[in-house]
Amino acid sequence: MIYTVTLNPSIDYYVYVDTFQVGGLNRMSHDIKYPGGKGINVSRVLSRIGIETKALGFIGGFTGRFIQEVLTQEGIATDFVQVDGDTRINIKLKTAEETEINGAGPNISASQLQELFGKIEEMDNSDTLILAGSIPSSLDDSLYSTMMKRCLDKGIRVVVDTSGKAMLELLRYKPFLVKPNQHELGEFFGVAVNTLEEVIQYGRKLVERGAQHCIVSMAGDGAVLITADEAYVANVPQGKLINSVGAGDSLVAGFIGTFVRTGSVQQAFAYGVATGSATAFSTDLCTQERIEELLPQIKLTQAGERTS
């Protein structure tokens, strides 16, 4: 089973305003609400490509009920821990540019956290656990480390997608996959990563520190896969960018879902990139049909041999 953990889910509230004026009264042309949070997005895409998944994490209040309701309608298994406050609402403001305002999220108590740990205790080495998204401020920054240590001991395959310097600390627990975008990769090391050579150079550092696979996503410029022995660069297909929110999560879902199905890292990478782009070219997350339409356009190129 592929489990996702979303510590701080959200309703993603898409607000479309034709001409946005700061300080003025703006009227929406239309609005849409989707269940959000990185792990939940991964589960929604896994389910769309026919891979069994269960979404874990914390939800609460009327917003939490909305998320539960949509996931149930979509046939996605869930086992959320209920919290007292309302799950956050993240605003995705669509004007000429895309602006995001993410909420802080409700408090999580020690006993609610223990309840989540109890669910991880029931997993075994046939399972994959995807830890994706920010850690809410009421929880310790080292929470993913604690979870990953337990997973390493139990032989659970872990994928981790989070930002911030704490990420480097997680690598010692040998995650199966890490997926920073180009900007986040630079942030880990306090540098700007601009060129493909720099992406490969810094991506390799994540692998040297313990990641088994590292995918660096570069939005419309494609993605790079780095393993201990190889590096591959993928292009992106032709299409019109509609919504980049969740594109990275879709890449993760496409990669891990295909790896579990085929055992091929290269096939998984190509499918992952097609999945990310299929979401970037859609209003909501992608469909399997759209992914498979785009897949033939993805070409992998092996990057140069290691020089050091």
Ligand SMILES: Nc1ncnc2c1ncn2[C@@H]1O[C@H](COP(=O)(O)OP(=O)(O)OP(=O)(O)O)[C@@H](O)[C@H]1O
């Ligand atoms: N403009 C685009 N055109 C084509 N494909 C895109 C575009 N933007 C994103 N993608 C696809 O989605 C993948 C992930 O995108 P990106 O690098 O923006 O991830 P991210 O920053 O983690 O996204 P998010 O946090 O919004 O989910 C890319 O590797 C690519 O396959």
Ligand SMILES: O=P(O)(O)OC[C@@]1(O)O[C@H](CO)[C@@H](O)[C@@H]1O
């Ligand atoms: O605040 P976090 O946890 O870093 O990110 C949350 C979020 O922006 O990420 C997803 C897209 O990747 C959205 O569904 C959601 O609103």
